[in-house]
Amino acid sequence: MKLSGGVEAALHCCVVLTAATGPVPAARLAQLHGVSATYLAKQLQALSRADLVQSVQGKSGGYVLTRPPEDITVLDVVEAVEGTQSTFVCTEIRQRGPLASPPEACTAPCAIARTMAVADRAWRAALREVSIADLGRLVGGDYDTDVLGKVGDWLVSAEP
Amino acid sequence: MKLSGGVEAALHCCVVLTAATGPVPAARLAQLHGVSATYLAKQLQALSRADLVQSVQGKSGGYVLTRPPEDITVLDVVEAVEGTQSTFVCTEIRQRGPLASPPEACTAPCAIARTMAVADRAWRAALREVSIADLGRLVGGDYDTDVLGKVGDWLVSAEP
Numbered sequence: 092m093k094l095s096g097g098v099e100a101a102l103h104c105c106v107v108l109t110a111a112t113g114p115v116p117a118a119r120l121a122q123l124h125g126v127s128a129t130y131l132a133k134q135l136q137a138l139s140r141a142d143l144v145q146s147v148q149g150k151s152g153g154y155v156l157t158r159p160p161e162d163i164t165v166l167d168v169v170e171a172v173e174g175t176q177s178t179f180v181c182t183e184i185r186q187r188g189p190l191a192s193p194p195e196a197c198t199a200p201c202a203i204a205r206t207m208a209v210a211d212r213a214w215r216a217a218l219r220e221v222s223i224a225d226l227g228r229l230v231g232g233d234y235d236t237d238v239l240g241k242v243g244d245w246l247v248s249a250e251p
Numbered sequence: 252m253k254l255s256g257g258v259e260a261a262l263h264c265c266v267v268l269t270a271a272t273g274p275v276p277a278a279r280l281a282q283l284h285g286v287s288a289t290y291l292a293k294q295l296q297a298l299s300r301a302d303l304v305q306s307v308q309g310k311s312g313g314y315v316l317t318r319p320p321e322d323i324t325v326l327d328v329v330e331a332v333e334g335t336q337s338t339f340v341c342t343e344i345r346q347r348g349p350l351a352s353p354p355e356a357c358t359a360p361c362a363i364a365r366t367m368a369v370a371d372r373a374w375r376a377a378l379r380e381v382s383i384a385d386l387g388r389l390v391g392g393d394y395d396t397d398v399l400g401k402v403g404d405w406l407v408s409a410e411p
């Protein structure tokens with residue numbers, strides 16, 4: 092089981108957007124992260140569809156977060172990119188074969204599906220506990236210099 | 252992010268093996284679950300590689316669990332099928348682009364990767380808490396009749 096690479100890019104985008112003093116063009120975000128514009132456009136579209144970022148039109152237009160980074164969780168971003176469906180999909184294997192459980196005995200999920208769902212919820216709960224603002228603070232604390240400040244300035248500067 | 256369908260089949264196999272009174276031929280396990288023999292063979296090979304089941308040779312040969320079901324966790328089975336690598340793969344995106352962090356500043360994982368790793372561990376911890384024996388009890392408790400007993404008898408019976 093592997094998350095798509097888009098999750099890493101989307102989370103990094105959200106964190107750097109917390110440091111930008113204005114809207115950031117998609118091309119600038121792609122350049123900063125050293126990824127192709129089309130690849131990043133896909134992630135930004137996913138974030139936009141989930142209403143986590145929005146595109147501001149105009150000369151100095153670009154992407155901004157739609158709400159304070161305290162109010163965006165890591166789970167919001169992961170689900171924007173990966174979807175909200177559970178990591179475990181039960182195909183009701185118990186209802187197949189010669190000793191199949193009859194449908195009327197299968198109104199509740201099977202014990203195996205329940206166990207997998209508990210673990211899925213634990214994963215999501217851990218991702219829900221951390222906000223994009225938390226990530227910004229953590230990333231900032233990892234370096235001696237004000238990395239995010241520098242990134243923020245660069246993102247909205249005119250030079251290519 | 253989605254687990255492969257093999258996880259459901261592998262977990263169901265392990266649970267029904269707890270009820271079998273002897274080795275169960277792979278073909279019998281496939282028949283019980285209404286899945287193709289080649290599909291199930293792949294899952295049984297994964298379980299066997301992880302040393303959770305073993306194949307007993309001979310006339311009444313087949314698969315048995317290698318240890319008491321109390322000592323096999325759901326995580327053991329999930330990792331046998333899906334591997335142990337983390338659900339989140341960090342590609343060190345922070346080391347790319349014009350403001351790349353220098354490698355010497357990146358000896359520890361980035362805050363985003365750390366957060367994703369915490370969630371991955373929470374998921375695995377939840378799966379580690381439940382054993383195959385627990386699942387057997389839970390599955391048994393879901394039905395009025397002794398479903399696993401019936402399945403166990405059928406698995407080692409000679410009739411096709």
Ligand code: FES
Binds near residue numbers: 201259263
């Ligand atoms: S029937 Fe799907 S997990 Fe048991």
Ligand code: FES
Binds near residue numbers: 099344346361364
């Ligand atoms: S560099 Fe990979 S998650 Fe931050």
